[in-house]
Amino acid sequence: MIAKISALVGVLAVSIVAGVALGPVSVPFGVTLDLLWAALTGGTVPADLAGQYHIVWDIRLPRVLLAAVVGAGLSTVGVAIQAMVRNALADPYVLGISSGASVGATAVATLGVLSGLGVYALSVGAFLTGLGATALVYLTARTSRGLTPLRLVLTGTALAYGFSAVAMLLVFQAPRGDAARAAMFWLLGSLGGANWQSLPVATVVTALGIVYLLAKARPLNALAMGDETATTLGVEVNRFRTHLFVVTAGITGVLVAVSGAVGFVGLMLPHLTRMVVGADHRKVLPLAPLAGASFLVWVDVAARMLAAPEELPLGVITAAIGVPCFIFLMRRRAYVFGGR
């Protein structure tokens, strides 16, 4: 375990440096390291490197770090949600948060709602409607006997269709085509708007969420075995599921607000991690965020470089890289979660 964690931390460190160095304007690795070192230690930068320093420190580094945070957060949430609803197809968006957020984002982009908030309008709009949607899913799915996994998934899926319809209606009613296009682009995920201000909230929320879930690894194992079994092992199932719901919705909401709805990561990274270490959440939860962080850093590099100077939506790249990779791994290994 220690070896696996160390290896993934190493991979993540290299990925972050590479992610900062690579882009439409490449900065040599050595220079990147020097500039990062200078920035971190308060050293001086030669005048002729000022332009590259600006790229490295002000533009790329926050973006790469945000990619790492989003990747880590979505992977972890995916792990927790799949156990919470005991469903192999669940991802962070199964409870309607991304489609809910899309309503807010499209409303901001096409109708100019919240325009007083300037550049934050899209994030705030997406966050508010995303959480609103999740609250609605929670209240609709809840019964006197608590939250049952199937009801949660069905309610989330059904309401997601409704929210998506509203978002689509807004897109097609939009008077300006470019506003609709911006909304669509946001829906597929992008870190183009990342800056140092977008990092703190996302980082703190994700880190707290991961710490909470790591502490709950054993109850998550019990929950994965079934509600009755978890009950007999001393887990208060209804309360635990409600806590999980709040934690995962909180993380997802914040991440969607800063990066849009990046697909695939939260669905497949949990499975990829389980293929390597098995289902025990004490092994999956430390590794999935590290793997997800590195993965999304590279996805974002590809998003910047493949069609430079245009940027591609992250969701397109995650699917293009992830789907073949996942199918290859699944066929090669006897992986069984979700049916045999």
Next chain:
Amino acid sequence: MRVEADGLTVQGIITDITLAACDEVVGIVGPNGSGKSTTLRCVYRAMKPDAGAVLIDGVNVHKRQQLARDLAALTQESQVEFDFTVAEVVEMGRLPHERDSARDRRIVGDALATVDLSGLASRSFLSLSGGERQRVLIARAIAQEPRVLVLDEPTNHLDIRHQLDVLALARGLGVTVLTVLHDLNLAASYCDRLYVLDEGRLVASGTPEEVLVPELIAKVFHVTAHVVRHPTTGVPQLLFDQEVTP
């Protein structure tokens, strides 16, 4: 440890079930749909009765802290989708207890040895046969070191040798065992006392000798039974006629 069900009622399923068990093996028998599993689910807290209560050493299970340290259960739940290893599943039995890696590992190893599955510790739980899975779940219950063991049809999926092994094992633990059994002959052989449920109501209770009589079997199960003595143990055993009584 003493387990009591006092007037358990679940609307439409069971009515006024009262039973008790204390450091003995107590069986619950009855036809399909007679409320056996529902009664057990109330005991292991998966269900809250509409009326009545389950008491463990006089304390309501819903008020008892750390109930899982004293009570373990083998449920009918079987749709596990996550691919845990056998050892990981058994180790879940340690969840209610203070963590102690070395001790936990030893208890898990012992529990697996008890159910005769030591060689499968690192195998995938989902790759096992139904009977092996059942034994792993029994090992998990043993690893929980309970003082009350609740078993919902523990002999399901097991071949005859493992049926006998599991029940002998449950007896050998020396704790209070409350078990639902379908096989009346196994119930007669391994239970100190039996409760008979029919249509959600308690219709008889007592030692196997007192309970397993042809009249009651005909009334509750609608089959004709003959009681014979087991040639070595002397416990009553039932032989059934082919035709069904009205």
